[in-house]
Amino acid sequence: METSDMTDVVIVGAGPVGLTLACDLARRDLRVRIIDRATAYPVGTRARGIRARTQEVFEDIGVLGRLTEHAEPPLPTRFYDAQGHVVREAVMYDAPPVPGAPYPGSLMVGQQFTEAALREKLASLGIRVELGGELVELAQDRDQVTASVRFDGHRRDIRARYLVGCDGGGSTVRKQVGISFLGETWERQRMLFGNLRVDGLDASVAHMWANGLTLSPMPRSGTWFFTAPLPPDGDQGPSSVSVETFAHIFSQRVGMSGVRFHDAVYLSVYQVNIRMVDRYRDGRVFLAGDAAHVHTPAGGQGMNTGVQDAYNLGWKLAHVLRGAPESLLDTYEEERLPIAGHVLASTTARGRFWAGNDSARVSERIVGAFQGRDPFSDVSQLSITYRGSSLARDLDEAIGIRAGDRAPDAHCIESASDEHVRLFDLFHGTHFTLLAFGPRPAPRVGEGRRGDVHTYRILPPGLPYGGSENALIDSAGEAHGLYGVDGDGLVLIRPDGYIALAGGDWDDRSVSGYFECVTGDRAHAFERGPQGLGVPS
Template structure:
């Protein structure tokens, strides 16, 4: 059976054909995170990027939330990222040249044993990508630059993709194709996904990277006014490059034209809206005009083709959720592709849409509400609340509360644990049955599922893809995080979410239930 996915034709001659398990289109943070997850699971993958060079400037997505930091710890890159960025920025709010408020992270956002990351990491996207590329190369996979997807067709056993690489046309045969190629996704368009929503054309922002003199780099500086809220002017220090990210709302002229995002425009806007003496802006190293777009797909899968990140959903930058939602898409999809390629039921891949589509819808609603709060009177306070994880909409922008309760994967055998199937598995200090101290995140790290037996003696026969750990909880932190009332068993998926809970007695009485859940996730 052959299902055409594009009417596009090419005039060049195909010169070579190669085969892989998964073809990832787009080498931004989402595509790179997906490729790392696949490669470390032993899945053959190729990752292509149509740009001829890697980005080395521009801030773009720069806030990495707590849940994404947990994903990056699992992928083995979080320490490198933390060394480049910072999590301790405070917010200073101005009305003109007058300081009207300062805010720092509250005690409620400080790390705890179950939540080792709470504050967002400020790190420019090109640094995030560089760290991820370095990690991917450790698995022997490199991004193929100047390699553009032209068209593809689906077949019963594979996707045939035509790509243009350095002027040469090639065919790549892949078991699965994943579009991580952004808001203008070629994969999404050719696969026929509906992309519903709107662009807010009446709202335009100037964005730039530049050196700034005369400001305290320990603060994110926000100038507000009655009409534009926090959109009047924002300057964010970016430690790794010793530059600042500048944001400003701009009104088109009577002909609908937007002024160029150059130094003269930024100097004029700063003088009009900030007027703070002693501050000097320098020529931007990167700049652009940005318009908010709020759209999402109607589905995440079409046969052997999937979309993730901005290819699947675009939202306001308010709340900094674009990169984060996409990286968590990748974490959800990667282990499922690996499991199905090892023989798990194909239905496991349908759970990607079932779990992630509602998350995207919630993020779009929350970021739109935050956008309205930021760019109205009181926007500076709204931004400060965002940094303390208390938004106008009540949304949790840390990502730590996102879960999949009631989804297609998981089973709770009883009420012996407070944690439920579909919840994020918290961290905690524990000891092994032999008394060796460890962390739960150390046990969960990797492409495997993990069977945690808390004060329980359950042990299954060894099997590929499963780590078993009999644990003790001398500090009580695991008991509080997991709501343990006695000996219990918790099965954790490779992406760090719970697949099964139950008391030791319930698991022993229903071995077929545990076996069914494990089979469903490819064990």
């Protein structure tokens, strides 16, 4: 048995969720190891819809540009009824722009490209995925976690301050720590999906038939992505599926002549499960992504929800590893567990809403969901909020935006250079950002924390700024409008882009007092104060 040196965090699972977390931790100069039981990097489209909020995360981490290079063109989808007649053709992912969000509603990228871009970023930070590492046992005490991992038949003990399981719905980490995975399995709902090559089908559109069979061209990878419901009494398992299996299903359910399938790149059977954990944490072990929640694919929320888990957890782990109170890590479950519950409920309701024999009505509902007209939730995930969290503190109700809300983007002009700048450009990185609207002096941040907080003054045109090099002119009033500020306003933004503190009236202790809770060493710093706000105990 070999035992490694102590590391800060070990991540089990190198899919998009584990890689996002690894990148976020590595850019903070933490010692990170990421292992995966696979012996080779997976191929295939799999999760392909990168929603607007996830694009914000990927831009901050520094991979969005690479992903855009691999994005599929926004082709229309052609919907067919049970008789094979076209009932609708529409670009599903052509959502109207959202104020304060500079990204398309969805970026369609095969998961193999998403993972490759994240691995490339991680390698630039000095860390590589350790393939062929199968977790076989976990142990922890008050100071560390020990993961026993089998590499090439040899067991090695990896010691870390914390461990995060990003190892999917069948999570070994979750089972090792005994966290319940509550919910149900829809035994009669199984899907065959994957990538293959297709001849004889119009490649200028995606195709969706009333029976749930879909074929979408993926020109960037030279394949088509398909889904096909399997018969409830079928015996196809992961080892028995083939191109012939799909060809037979297509012939039976579509019957379109002259279409040929060949050269499968990836084939899999997907069993619908609707399950989630009852807790995100066991001591020094955390869960994220499918290890914590699985649901129907309606709306494409799975990978995106997992990436948000990782982004929420990363900065908190970093702060605790540098001395913040351990209780900061409790806010990960506090903020993300309700989101998982909502995603399970909304995707289940959406999946049922999309079912039925009226192809025209069903297609309208599907298109509407991706164009901002979904009755269950916002599939872009831009409207997710942590209002009421222990980390959300409203000073008053003088401004429109609230603590816990996502901080929107806006365009301003740097007073010193007259150059245009986006607020997102200022948020990028591992720091907090303090925006002070109006001429009133910003409160003190506190000695020792100035490098962790970047402060900017936002002023309307014509207001003197006193030569401050961090003054931004809100020439079009965009920032004032999106943040709901008419006069003075103070907004503190967390490293994950959510608002920590907001209000129109403040004193010199407003921000430093908040940071005494977040990064100080005071016991019980996150006990709930009045109205559930994070206040010093």
